[in-house]
Amino acid sequence: MTVERLLPSAEAYDLLALVREIAADELAPKAAQVEEAAQFPRETFRLLGRSGLLSLPYPEEYGGGAQPYEVYLQMLEELASAWLSVAVGVSVQSLACYPLAVYGTDAQRDRWFAHLLAGDLLGAYCLSEPQAGSDVAAMTTRAMLSDTAEELQGPAYVIDGTKAWTTHGGEADFYTLFARSSPDRTHGISCFLVDATTPGLSFGLPEHKMGLTASTTTQVHWDGVRVPAERRIGAEGAGLRIALSALDSGRLGIAACAVGLAQAALDAAVTYAKERTQFGQSIIDFQGLSFLLADMAAAVQTARSTYLDAARRRDRGLPFTTEAAIAKLVATDAAMKVTTDAVQVLGGYGYTRDFPVERYMREAKVLQIFEGTNQIQRLVIGRALAGSPPGER
Amino acid sequence: MNIVVCVKYVPDATADRTFDPADRTVDRVNVPGVLSELDEHAIEAALQLAESGDAEVTALTVGPAGASDAIKKALQMGVDKGVHVTDDAIHGSDAPATSLVLAKALTKLDETSPVDLVLCGMASTDGGMSVVPAMLAERLGRPQVTFAGSLELSDDRGTLTIRRDGEAATETVEATLPAVVSVTDQANEPRYPSFKGIMAAKKKPVETWSLADLGVAASEVGLAVAWSTVESYAQRPPRQKGTVVTDDGDGGRQLVAFLAEQKFV
Ligand SMILES: Cc1cc2nc3c(=O)[nH]c(=O)nc-3n(C[C@H](O)[C@H](O)[C@H](O)COP(=O)(O)OP(=O)(O)OC[C@H]3O[C@@H](n4cnc5c(N)ncnc54)[C@H](O)[C@@H]3O)c2cc1C
Numbered sequence: 287m288t289v290e291r292l293l294p295s296a297e298a299y300d301l302l303a304l305v306r307e308i309a310a311d312e313l314a315p316k317a318a319q320v321e322e323a324a325q326f327p328r329e330t331f332r333l334l335g336r337s338g339l340l341s342l343p344y345p346e347e348y349g350g351g352a353q354p355y356e357v358y359l360q361m362l363e364e365l366a367s368a369w370l371s372v373a374v375g376v377s378v379q380s381l382a383c384y385p386l387a388v389y390g391t392d393a394q395r396d397r398w399f400a401h402l403l404a405g406d407l408l409g410a411y412c413l414s415e416p417q418a419g420s421d422v423a424a425m426t427t428r429a430m431l432s433d434t435a436e437e438l439q440g441p442a443y444v445i446d447g448t449k450a451w452t453t454h455g456g457e458a459d460f461y462t463l464f465a466r467s468s469p470d471r472t473h474g475i476s477c478f479l480v481d482a483t484t485p486g487l488s489f490g491l492p493e494h495k496m497g498l499t500a501s502t503t504t505q506v507h508w509d510g511v512r513v514p515a516e517r518r519i520g521a522e523g524a525g526l527r528i529a530l531s532a533l534d535s536g537r538l539g540i541a542a543c544a545v546g547l548a549q550a551a552l553d554a555a556v557t558y559a560k561e562r563t564q565f566g567q568s569i570i571d572f573q574g575l576s577f578l579l580a581d582m583a584a585a586v587q588t589a590r591s592t593y594l595d596a597a598r599r600r601d602r603g604l605p606f607t608t609e610a611a612i613a614k615l616v617a618t619d620a621a622m623k624v625t626t627d628a629v630q631v632l633g634g635y636g637y638t639r640d641f642p643v644e645r646y647m648r649e650a651k652v653l654q655i656f657e658g659t660n661q662i663q664r665l666v667i668g669r670a671l672a673g674s675p676p677g678e679r
Numbered sequence: 680m681n682i683v684v685c686v687k688y689v690p691d692a693t694a695d696r697t698f699d700p701a702d703r704t705v706d707r708v709n710v711p712g713v714l715s716e717l718d719e720h721a722i723e724a725a726l727q728l729a730e731s732g733d734a735e736v737t738a739l740t741v742g743p744a745g746a747s748d749a750i751k752k753a754l755q756m757g758v759d760k761g762v763h764v765t766d767d768a769i770h771g772s773d774a775p776a777t778s779l780v781l782a783k784a785l786t787k788l789d790e791t792s793p794v795d796l797v798l799c800g801m802a803s804t805d806g807g808m809s810v811v812p813a814m815l816a817e818r819l820g821r822p823q824v825t826f827a828g829s830l831e832l833s834d835d836r837g838t839l840t841i842r843r844d845g846e847a848a849t850e851t852v853e854a855t856l857p858a859v860v861s862v863t864d865q866a867n868e869p870r871y872p873s874f875k876g877i878m879a880a881k882k883k884p885v886e887t888w889s890l891a892d893l894g895v896a897a898s899e900v901g902l903a904v905a906w907s908t909v910e911s912y913a914q915r916p917p918r919q920k921g922t923v924v925t926d927d928g929d930g931g932r933q934l935v936a937f938l939a940e941q942k943f944v
Contacts, residue, residue, distance in 0.1 A: 300755070300877045308871055338874030351874045 309368035335406030366546025377539030382409025410458035455504030456489035475525030497648030688746035719869035754880035755872035771902025778814035
């Protein structure tokens with residue numbers, strides 16, 4: 287079902303029409319099969335890149351679309367309704383570009399940003415480690431400023447360690463990396479922009495996941511990777527602040543993805559409930575079932591309103607950390623509940639792979655986990671209520 | 680070089696298409712309209728020719744107010760400018776009348792800067808007649824090269840060679856420019872607009888012409904002078920349920936009996 291949207295400009299309506307066309311013709315028909323085969327849909331991302339959908343929220347002067355979050359997120363929602371792995375990929379791309387966009391110097395942006403946004407390059411975000419998930423500051427990957435004689439090309443950091451759970455690991459063209467440049471727990475982390483072809487980078491085998499199987503997730507091994515100091519984004523030690531600030535925006539992306547997924551599940555459930563008859567009538571005419579659908583619709587709409595409100599705050603330059611955490615919490619919990627209920631509406635058929643709702647249910651789970659688990663979102667919200675600084679995620 | 684692509688605004692084939700009960704013409708008001716998918720192949724062909732050399736591409740449409748959406752889509756894909764011929768008197772026009780209006784509009788365009796190539800889709804997805812390109816060529820007195828499965832321009836851009844895929848044979852047909860060509864859906868894969876294309880389209884010029892601008896009298900077009908009329912129409916009957924054969928040992932025999940009954944074997 288086409289979601290009726292209130293958009294801020296005529297161009298945004300045209301943009302969303304394009305996104306729907308691409309989603310319906312290029313994403314939706316492939317999703318089930320490519321997810322089953324667990325292949326990374328690199329070509330689909332190239333098409334999105336050519337269409338300008340990988341750079342929408344970034345400035346025009348670097349080749350971006352200069353769209354407000356209110357519009358960018360609704361694009362993500364539409365993509366997610368057709369194919370969650372692709373929408374998550376676009377969100378991760380935005381996350382990977384964020385540090386350079388916001389904390390890079392003019393010189394760094396001039397040098398790399400247009401290149402990152404030009405056409406079809408894809409980014410990855412290396413923050414988590416095997417032993418440092420919710421507790422990011424427990425990271426041990428080291429970035430040592432090297433002063434050996436071989437620094438003819440200027441100073442460089444040498445990176446050693448292992449990053450876990452990297453979306454687009456092995457597939458990305460660039461990696462936004464967070465690594466420890468000094469032992470200080472929270473002020474010893476720095477951020478780097480690393481080209482995928484840099485020697486010493488290698489990748490683990492893709493994780494075997496319960497869902498989102500077309501989105502490749504791997505460990506990234508950093509083995510004496512030399513990164514020129516000019517590729518450090520922000521001050522030395524500012525990495526954790528940059529990472530958390532990027533996640534504020536990233537969480538809005540995940541919230542929008544969750545709403546798109548929930549909308550797809552709701553649509554599938556409503557369509558089925560109108561067609562399926564039991565006891566001589568359409569099951570949607572049983573009040574018991576229609577109330578379930580009504581709750582699903584209410585959850586989807588509530589989640590959409592919540593992320594859009596946070597997005598509009600962001601677009602006006604207001605603080606939105608708490609609102610983003612609330613949006614991520616509300617939207618991903620809604621997606622989990624709505625997709626689970628969609629399986630219920632389809633009964634036994636919903637439990638089979640002949641219908642998409644069981645996949646939606648498997649996919650929804652990860653939304654409650656990454657970019658800060660929903661416990662961590664509560665922690666962020668709780669800290670704001672207590673009046674203490676946001677701190678770690 | 681000047682290329683004009685004739686495009687049509689048609690009811691979305693994925694929506695429930697219907698007729699206007701008042702005059703039994705295609706309902707273009709209550710069904711969402713789109714640029715005919717088949718015309719996107721003509722646009723793509725024009726853009727590819729333009730990219731391989733210097734050319735300006737114009738999209739031309741004849742249709743009601745909403746038809747400007749077809750122009751908009753063409754501009755978003757990369758066409759340089761648009762012309763929209765619209766006039767209440769055109770409502771209900773058949774293929775001969777439509778080709779008259781298109782021919783007059785093309786002649787008017789030709790006067791300001793000569794049109795080297797006119798591209799059309801292979802058919803409209805609503806009328807499905809496929810005859811407008813041929814009629815247009817006849818009216819303009821230009822070579823007609825229909826159902827091009829591929830297009831190639833000579834180096835001096837004076838001759839066009841197309842491949843025409845038939846059931847029994849494939850023909851290679853050559854024509855001197857200026858010519859009128861219809862392009863099949865096998866010729867290419869139409870591009871999607873990009874967001875930059877969407878933004879650029881807003882700044883591209885679109886002219887709106889009436890019949891008077893073209894010197895066409897209202898009495899020459901419209902439902903009243905159409906050569907054929909729709910007498911009646913009916914919804915396509917819902918599809919019959921398929922036959923399920925349960926194999927209790929004689930499944931094969933049942934299948935053969937079914938196929939024989941349907942005269943497939
Ligand atoms: C498919 C996928 C893709 C990912 N992509 C990326 C990526 O691209 N880049 C990246 O850097 N990371 C990525 N991640 C990692 C993800 O962000 C982490 O998995 C997540 O932050 C949780 O960390 P963890 O898995 O180590 O769990 P843990 O932190 O060990 O948490 C285990 C449990 O303890 C709870 N818990 C932990 N601390 C607290 C607390 N203080 N209070 C209450 N409960 C707590 C958690 O909520 C959770 O339920 C991805 C993960 C997945 C599954």
